[in-house]
Amino acid sequence: MPCPHWASGVNGRFACHLSGPVLYFPTKFMRSPTSPYPLSMRRAAALGLALACVLIFPGCSMSKYIPAPTERDVAVAGRLGLATSLETLALGRKLYVRRCSSCHSLRKPTQLLPLEWPEMVKRMATNANLKPDQQLAITHYLVAISASLRENAGGDSGSDSPK
Amino acid sequence: MGMQNQTQKSAESATTLGGYGEIGYNAYLRQSDLNRADAKRFSISMGHRFNDQWSAYSEMEWEHAVASAEDVGETEIEQMYLNYQVSENVNARAGLILIPSGLLNLTHEPPLFSGVERNFVETRIIPTTWREGGLAASGATESGWAWDIGLVTGFDLAKLDDAASPLAGSHQELSLAHAEDFSMYAALNYRGLPGLTAGASLFAGKTMQGNADHNADPAAPDFSGIDGALRLSEAHACWQSGGWTLQGLGALGILHEAGKMDVIRSAATPAGEEAVLAPSAFYGWYLMAGRAFRFRANQGNLSVTPFARYEQFDAQLKMPDGFAADPALADRVATAGFSVAPHPQIVVKADYQRFLDHPHADRIDLGLGFMY
Numbered sequence: 365m366p367c368p369h370w371a372s373g374v375n376g377r378f379a380c381h382l383s384g385p386v387l388y389f390p391t392k393f394m395r396s397p398t399s400p401y402p403l404s405m406r407r408a409a410a411l412g413l414a415l416a417c418v419l420i421f422p423g424c425s426m427s428k429y430i431p432a433p434t435e436r437d438v439a440v441a442g443r444l445g446l447a448t449s450l451e452t453l454a455l456g457r458k459l460y461v462r463r464c465s466s467c468h469s470l471r472k473p474t475q476l477l478p479l480e481w482p483e484m485v486k487r488m489a490t491n492a493n494l495k496p497d498q499q500l501a502i503t504h505y506l507v508a509i510s511a512s513l514r515e516n517a518g519g520d521s522g523s524d525s526p527k
Numbered sequence: 528m529g530m531q532n533q534t535q536k537s538a539e540s541a542t543t544l545g546g547y548g549e550i551g552y553n554a555y556l557r558q559s560d561l562n563r564a565d566a567k568r569f570s571i572s573m574g575h576r577f578n579d580q581w582s583a584y585s586e587m588e589w590e591h592a593v594a595s596a597e598d599v600g601e602t603e604i605e606q607m608y609l610n611y612q613v614s615e616n617v618n619a620r621a622g623l624i625l626i627p628s629g630l631l632n633l634t635h636e637p638p639l640f641s642g643v644e645r646n647f648v649e650t651r652i653i654p655t656t657w658r659e660g661g662l663a664a665s666g667a668t669e670s671g672w673a674w675d676i677g678l679v680t681g682f683d684l685a686k687l688d689d690a691a692s693p694l695a696g697s698h699q700e701l702s703l704a705h706a707e708d709f710s711m712y713a714a715l716n717y718r719g720l721p722g723l724t725a726g727a728s729l730f731a732g733k734t735m736q737g738n739a740d741h742n743a744d745p746a747a748p749d750f751s752g753i754d755g756a757l758r759l760s761e762a763h764a765c766w767q768s769g770g771w772t773l774q775g776l777g778a779l780g781i782l783h784e785a786g787k788m789d790v791i792r793s794a795a796t797p798a799g800e801e802a803v804l805a806p807s808a809f810y811g812w813y814l815m816a817g818r819a820f821r822f823r824a825n826q827g828n829l830s831v832t833p834f835a836r837y838e839q840f841d842a843q844l845k846m847p848d849g850f851a852a853d854p855a856l857a858d859r860v861a862t863a864g865f866s867v868a869p870h871p872q873i874v875v876k877a878d879y880q881r882f883l884d885h886p887h888a889d890r891i892d893l894g895l896g897f898m899y
Binding site: 409429430461462466469470476484486489490 | 543545576579584616618634666667668671718719720721722767775779812828870871899
């Protein structure tokens with residue numbers, strides 16, 4: 365059932381005038397045979413959605429890749445010469461998930477070496493309006509978890525920091 | 528320096544300095560006279576935290592190495608805003624801010640995207656680096672949803688000077704921007720899984736700015752009575768896992784009253800010259816896949832990332848009745864290449880771009896970039 369307010373838009377078929385403002389309904393476009401989105405674009409979107417369903421959702425979870433810290437992670441950090449606590453690491457994880465994801469997708473801690481995280485966090489700290497203790501907590505969490513997961517995987521902790 | 532000192536020191540300073548640089552070389556396979564080497568961009572950013580609530584951020588950029596009356600280079604302020612942290616999850620900003628549209632506009636540093644050149648969809652359709660002046664708010668939930676809203680300055684279609692990029696050709700960049708017509712934007716993204724960003728955004732506003740150009744200079748075309756309402760919508764997704772990156776984006780711009788604008792613009796264009804016409808609709812989309820191979824070398828992660836991208840765009844998808852679209856403004860481009868990153872903040876790139884509808888533009892690109 366077409367919208368009763370359907371009126372001529374840019375090409376006469378995809379604008380809906382309601383009390384003056386022009387409103388658009390992208391989902392309607394995608395279903396409509398008269399959609400302004402070219403067929404190739406709709407096909408690409410459908411392909412992308414299918415890929416997402418197949419590749420993204422099965423077996424994924426935040427806690428798997430951004431794990432909650434444990435006392436073992438505190439010990440691993442200690443072996444790198446980083447004095448921290450379980451509370452700091454837990455705060456760091458919470459802030460990492462909440463604050464960093466407001467601008468970009470979250471990286472797995474193992475995506476960078478432990479030594480590379482302080483510089484990366486520092487780069488974005490002001491843009492994310494992090495207080496010094498918050499920046500420190502996020503850095504401690506990422507350094508500790510990156511090192512800990514690397515150890516779990518059978519490698520060394522990935523740091524050449526003096527012990 | 529020990530890890531303790533390194534982490535401590537990085538968090539101590541209230542003022543932070545950053546930046547990025549980008550140099551490229553384009554070798555055209557059928558028109559070697561077009562070959563160019565260019566220091567494309569050098570940017571310096573500065574942030575300062577005044578206290579727990581207030582901070583400021585700014586970014587200055589130089590394009591094409593030399594900016595003078597005789598050169599095409601530009602010196603510009605890309606960002607300059609005050610940030611107030613309303614609560615743990617909500618920030619408010621005022622000033623010159625980047626518009627959260629697409630995947631590239633907020634994160635355009637060279638080590639963060641594939642390809643020597645930025646993709647065509649996010650330059651010709653979404654005018655990266657796109658910034659406006661105004662008020663904005665953003666926030667994120669613990670479940671991974673991030674939202675952005677803003678009330679900002681908009682485009683001035685009376686100034687349109689590039690039909691190949693309808694928005695980049697009429698942006699104001701907060702440089703004595705006409706501000707009778709404000710625009711609004713909203714963006715919603717889901718980042719609840721590591722490596723995933725999926726979202727959409729909408730930017731809407733009028734674009735004739737109360738016919739300000741004509742009012743200031745009666746010799747300029749008279750667009751009185753035209754609002755030129757613009758809607759730019761886009762949706763995107765990026766998934767990075769196990770070394771793989773899969774990315775896609777589609778954008779559609781719709782401009783109302785483009786026919787009225789084009790009639791006036793055509794009449795005002797001197798005989799023998801070609802009028803720069805505004806489209807009723809313009810669009811683009813791309814899909815990209817890449818795979819990073821990481822090696823332990825050089826005291827860090829050396830990564831090599833081959834990638835392939837296919838994109839399609841048309842800056843004049845739909846023209847007003849009586850005006851014909853220029854086929855030179857649409858293309859399908861296939862790009863294949865690789866990035867080598869000896870450090871997460873350094874990249875060397877190479878790619879081959881095949882322009883399926885304009886083969887004379889086929890080229891090989893080389894580039895290097897860094898950010899800090």
